[in-house]
Amino acid sequence: MATDELHYLTLLEAGRKIQSGEISSVVLTEAMLARIDTLNGTLHPYVTVLAESAMAEAAEADAKLARGESCGPMHGVPLAVKDLMAINGVRTSAGMPILKDRKPDHTATVVDRLRAAGAVILGKLELTEGAYAAHHPDITAPANPWNTDYWPGVSSSGSGVATAAGMCFGSLGTDTGGSIRFPSLACGVVGLKPTWGRVSRYGVFPLSETLDHIGPMTRSVGDAAAMLGALAGVDDNDPTSLSADVPDYLGALEEGVRGIRIGIDEQYISRDVDPVVTDALSTALDVLRGEGASIRQITMPPYDDVIDSWVPICSAEAAVGHAETYPARAAEYGPVMGGLLETGVGLSGVDYARAIIVRRNFSGQLARLFDGIDLIAAPAMVVPTPRNDGLDALLGAPGALERLIRFTSPFNHSGNPTISLPCGFTGDGVPLGFQLIGRHLDEGLLLRAGRAFERATVWNARHPEL
Numbered sequence: 001m002a003t004d005e006l007h008y009l010t011l012l013e014a015g016r017k018i019q020s021g022e023i024s025s026v027v028l029t030e031a032m033l034a035r036i037d038t039l040n041g042t043l044h045p046y047v048t049v050l051a052e053s054a055m056a057e058a059a060e061a062d063a064k065l066a067r068g069e070s071c072g073p074m075h076g077v078p079l080a081v082k083d084l085m086a087i088n089g090v091r092t093s094a095g096m097p098i099l100k101d102r103k104p105d106h107t108a109t110v111v112d113r114l115r116a117a118g119a120v121i122l123g124k125l126e127l128t129e130g131a132y133a134a135h136h137p138d139i140t141a142p143a144n145p146w147n148t149d150y151w152p153g154v155s156s157s158g159s160g161v162a163t164a165a166g167m168c169f170g171s172l173g174t175d176t177g178g179s180i181r182f183p184s185l186a187c188g189v190v191g192l193k194p195t196w197g198r199v200s201r202y203g204v205f206p207l208s209e210t211l212d213h214i215g216p217m218t219r220s221v222g223d224a225a226a227m228l229g230a231l232a233g234v235d236d237n238d239p240t241s242l243s244a245d246v247p248d249y250l251g252a253l254e255e256g257v258r259g260i261r262i263g264i265d266e267q268y269i270s271r272d273v274d275p276v277v278t279d280a281l282s283t284a285l286d287v288l289r290g291e292g293a294s295i296r297q298i299t300m301p302p303y304d305d306v307i308d309s310w311v312p313i314c315s316a317e318a319a320v321g322h323a324e325t326y327p328a329r330a331a332e333y334g335p336v337m338g339g340l341l342e343t344g345v346g347l348s349g350v351d352y353a354r355a356i357i358v359r360r361n362f363s364g365q366l367a368r369l370f371d372g373i374d375l376i377a378a379p380a381m382v383v384p385t386p387r388n389d390g391l392d393a394l395l396g397a398p399g400a401l402e403r404l405i406r407f408t409s410p411f412n413h414s415g416n417p418t419i420s421l422p423c424g425f426t427g428d429g430v431p432l433g434f435q436l437i438g439r440h441l442d443e444g445l446l447l448r449a450g451r452a453f454e455r456a457t458v459w460n461a462r463h464p465e466l
Contacts (some may be wrong), residue, residue, distance in 0.1 A: 007035050007166030008463045011077050011223035014169050018076040019065070025076030029058035029120050032078045036122065036167050039466060043165055045142045045158035047083045048091055048124040054078065057120040064118070071118030073226045073250065080168040082159050083124035084131055084205035085111055094205040095127040095155070097138050098325055098332045108203025109235045110172055110214055117230035122168055125158030130318065131174055131207040133401065134336035144186055144385075145464040150430050151386050153183030155207075159217045160187035165466055170218040170227055174204065176211045177310055178380070178408030181435055184217055184420040186385040188431030188459070190450065191217045192224045195440045196415030197242040199228075200235035208317040211310075211412045220460050221450040224419070225249035228443060247444050257452045258292030260445070262436070263373035265300040272403070274383045280432040281379055284423040284453065288377075291452045296373055301365035303410050307402050309355035310409040311343065316352050319344030363414040367440075375449060376437040378407045380420055385430045411437055419446040422459040431459075 006014070006028060017023045033051050040046050061076035081087075084094040086104035093099040111121065129136040133154055144152040145165040153160050156173030160183025163171045173180040175193040184191030192215045199214045206212055216227035229250060234243040264285065270278050285295055319326065319341050326333065326341045333341065369376075382403055397403075411418050417438050424432040438446045454460050 006031050008219070009169065010220040011079075011169040011218060012073055012220070012226060014077045015073045015075060018061070019070060025058040025061040025120060026055065028076070029054050029078050029122070032122060032168065039165060039167060043143045043145055043161050043167070044140045045125050045162035045165070045167060046080070046123050047093070047126045047158065050090065050121060050123045054120050054122050057115070061118055061120060071116065072230070074114070074230060075118030076120060077118070077169050078120040078122045079114060079170050080122045080125050080159070080162055081111055081114070081172045082127055082156055082174055084127060084174065085172060086203040087111055087121070087124070090124065092124065092205070094131065095129045095136060095139060096337075097136055098329060104203070106203055109200040109237060110204070110231055113230050125162055125171060127158055128155040129334050129337040130322070131155040131176060131179060131205070132318070132337050132340055134334065136334040136337070144430070145466060146188065146430055147428065149387055149389070150428075151186055151388055151391055153186035153385070155179040156183045156217065160184055160189060163187065163189045163217050163219060165464055170216055170223050172214060173217045174207075175213045175215065175412065176207045176314060177405045177412055180213070180215055180217060181380045181408050181418065181420040185380045185431065185433035188422040188433070188462070189217055189219055190221055190224050190422070190460070191215065191420040192228060192443065192446070193411070193418045194228060194232065194443055195242070195417045197240050198417070198441065198443065199231045200238040200241045202235055202237035206317070206321045208314040209321070210317060211314060213412065221421075221447055221454050222250065222253055224450075225253055225447045242441070244441055249444055249447050252444050253447055253451050255448050256291060257288060257449045260293045260375065260449065261296050261373045262288060262293050262375045262377050263296050263298035263369070264377050265298050268300045268303070269378055272382060273379060276384050276426060276432070277379045277382065280424050281377065281434045284421070284434050285377055287453055287456050288449065291456055293449070298369060298373060298376070301362055301369065303362065303406070305358045306362040306410050306413050307406055309358045310405060310413065311401065312347055312351050312355040313359065315340050315344030316347045317344070359413045362410065366410075366414050366416065370439045374438070374445060378435055378437065380407055380433055380435050382406060384426050384432060407435065416440060417443045417446055419450045421450050421453055423457070424459060
């Protein structure tokens with residue numbers, strides 16, 4: 001296979017080629033850096049390319065294999081990380097010009113764990129300001145590789161774009177209210193938001209400490225399983241990380257969904273939802289039914305109040321995270337992030353407490369719902385991926401943010417794991433997707449279900465023509 005044909009391999013395929021000696025990590029990394037050099041000026045997913053260190057890591061990966069040492073399925077495979085994950089001595093700006101000169105003196109646990117699994121880190125990926133809802137006005141936003149006239153999703157925009165465009169073999173994103181799932185939907189990739197605490201947040205610049213999740217964005221479900229297997233587990237540097245054992249996600253991947261109960265709330269998935277979205281979800285459920293899953297009608301716990309409580313919690317916790325620079329340097333923030341912080345600074349303790357109570361009640365009701373089902377299916381957004389020129393109108397309407405995060409934010413509140421899967425295309429050739437939600441720490445079942453769906457469809461085999 002020529003080096004210019006390698007970029008759309010899955011992570012696991014690339015890893016097998018390295019392990020077999022068909023290609024070296026050095027050659028694969030050189031090819032990926034060349035592709036980044038060609039496309040980054042158009043698509044803009046990378047804010048920092050670590051060419052020198054990536055080549056050194058690739059050479060070390062090859063040397064280890066020559067000594068008979070393998071770190072696992074990701075050994076020597078080039079990946080990338082969202083630019084709010086610290087790397088010692090490397091600029092980490094979290095999408096904020098105000099932090100453009102920030103060079104941490106430590107490395108995020110998730111980066112260390114990818115490297116320990118043998119991965120090569122190509123660079124840092126662009127994101128919205130502070131990982132909230134909009135790119136800073138001074139930042140060039142990443143462009144959707146399927147159609148640059150369309151939204152790439154936020155906040156892990158660079159992660160979605162780079163992964164879909166074959167500019168890395170997988171990436172890391174973060175999700176506070178939908179920030180893995182939105183770009184995964186828009187860019188047609190797999191996005192996994194693990195259980196809160198399943199993956200360490202140490203060294204990751206926070207948006208909202210109790211809502212932030214970290215997870216992989218990949219071109220196949222197996223790739224997500226491999227990455228989660230490397231990332232998950234307790235971390236002494238993060239006291240909120242979970243000590244539960246990490247299962248063999250890859251080993252159980254092909255077990256399928258026969259007998260698995262998937263819940264669907266017809267009112268939840270259809271109220272004020274574009275028919276294109278509901279039709280795509282219905283078709284996806286038919287596929288899962290054909291694979292042996294049973295689809296059961298459920299009633300979601302009341303969700304309007306918990307969606308409304310997302311801004312109070314996120315804004316107050318963001319204000320804590322930005323206390324050193326806001327309001328002291330408020331003029332250097334963009335209007336969207338600045339608005340969120342202003343809301344948080346002005347929030348009363350009573351308002352925050354009320355939001356926490358709503359959140360806890362919803363989470364308890366959701367946990368009980370899982371007594372009778374194994375997974376929940378839902379859209380990721382109420383509309384298909386919008387055009388960039390229609391985004392202001394979509395987000396500027398009263399209640400627009402709450403409408404945008406209807407299907408995503410409840411599961412940040414509850415901490416449940418979710419997987420976003422591509423399931424087709426609109427008439428304009430932009431990807432469609434849906435999500436599955438599981439019990440706490442049941443990522444293995446989500447991955448099995450995602451793999452069963454992937455085996456029975458063709459969507460992960462289609463890529464942007466770049």
